[in-house]
Amino acid sequence: MNETNRISRARFSRILLCSLAFSWLAACGGEGTAASPEQETIGLRGAMEFKLVPEAPLVQGENDLRLTLHDAATGKVVEGATIEVTAIMPAMGHEATSPPSIEDAGEGAYAVRGLALSMPGRWDVHVKVEHQGTTDEVHFFYDVP
Numbered sequence: 001m002n003e004t005n006r007i008s009r010a011r012f013s014r015i016l017l018c019s020l021a022f023s024w025l026a027a028c029g030g031e032g033t034a035a036s037p038e039q040e041t042i043g044l045r046g047a048m049e050f051k052l053v054p055e056a057p058l059v060q061g062e063n064d065l066r067l068t069l070h071d072a073a074t075g076k077v078v079e080g081a082t083i084e085v086t087a088i089m090p091a092m093g094h095e096a097t098s099p100p101s102i103e104d105a106g107e108g109a110y111a112v113r114g115l116a117l118s119m120p121g122r123w124d125v126h127v128k129v130e131h132q133g134t135t136d137e138v139h140f141f142y143d144v145p
């Protein structure tokens with residue numbers, strides 16, 4: 001095989017891998033496929049409504065976001081919850097380099113600061129919430145340019 005063939009084969013494998021990863025994401029994204037900056041959905045356990053809004057357009061590096069929580073049944077804000085936010089890059093199987101800090105801003109709002117999205121590409125941001133014995137969680141997908 002000559003040099004040109006080797007290069008085009010390598011390129012083809014990369015393209016194939018990307019499209020496979022993309023269709024996998026599209027297929028399993030379900031509730032979170034639209035990578036819009038502002039995302040809102042009912043959690044996977046149906047207990048809470050999650051809204052996550054970046055403070056500024058997402059960048060490679062550290063990002064600040066605002067999480068808002070409502071009780072899915074009553075519509076009341078969820079205050080004083082314990083929150084964990086992690087981010088992974090599904091296509092590459094690695095996590096964000098450090099966890100963000102989370103501060104209760106009152107009235108169901110939480111400031112998520114320093115979410116480290118270390119690479120361009122698609123990130124799966126996993127938000128887990130515990131509040132008075134009730135837990136819920138959600139995945140939001142974001143594309144970092």
Ligand SMILES: [Cu+2]
Binds near residue numbers: 094119
């Ligand atoms: Cu990566």
